[in-house]
Amino acid sequence: LWHGCLRLQSERSFRERGRDAARDRGDGLAERWGQHGSVGGERGFGLLRAIDLAPYSPFEPAAFSAAARENGLLLIRGGDRAVRVLPPLNVTREELNEALAILDATLTTLGATEGARS
Numbered sequence: 001l002w003h004g005c006l007r008l009q010s011e012r013s014f015r016e017r018g019r020d021a022a023r024d025r026g027d028g029l030a031e032r033w034g035q036h037g038s039v040g041g042e043r044g045f046g047l048l049r050a051i052d053l054a055p056y057s058p059f060e061p062a063a064f065s066a067a068a069r070e071n072g073l074l075l076i077r078g079g080d081r082a083v084r085v086l087p088p089l090n091v092t093r094e095e096l097n098e099a100l101a102i103l104d105a106t107l108t109t110l111g112a113t114e115g116a117r118s
Contacts, residue, residue, distance in 0.1 A: 036107045040081070049085045050078040051103070057081075059110050067110055073102040 038057035043050050053061060061083045065075045068083075078084035087099065 035104075036111060038107060038111055044084075047087055047089065047091065050082045051075075051085065053081045053083075055081065064106065064110060068102060068106045071102045071106050073099055073106070 038054055038059065040052040040054035040057075042052065051064075053059070053064065061077055061079075061081060065077060065083050068075045075083040075085060085099070085103075087096070
């Protein structure tokens with residue numbers, strides 16, 4: 001019985017940490033998209049998000065994924081004009097902040113090299 005109580009408590013805090021991380025990440029993504037004309041928006045649920053490239057974006061999702069990977073962030077294609085960001089459930093705030101910085105830098109670099117507004 002005692003072991004079950006500890007397990008339930010740790011699962012609850014795990015869920016709470018995941019919810020907090022998703023909220024932080026969603027706020028971080030929303031703040032950055034207005035700065036990049038090549039991004040049409042973002043969508044998703046919790047920590048699982050997709051970044052939609054604008055129809056007029058001068059680069060394709062494959063180029064975005066490749067550039068992010070070169071910067072240390074793995075993205076997955078998520079449709080014709082989107083990439084998915086799928087962090088592990090135990091991701092830390094520091095790791096989320098690092099991922100957001102990589103996304104921002106990647107979009108800035110691609111926008112500058114492709115002539116998009118960044």
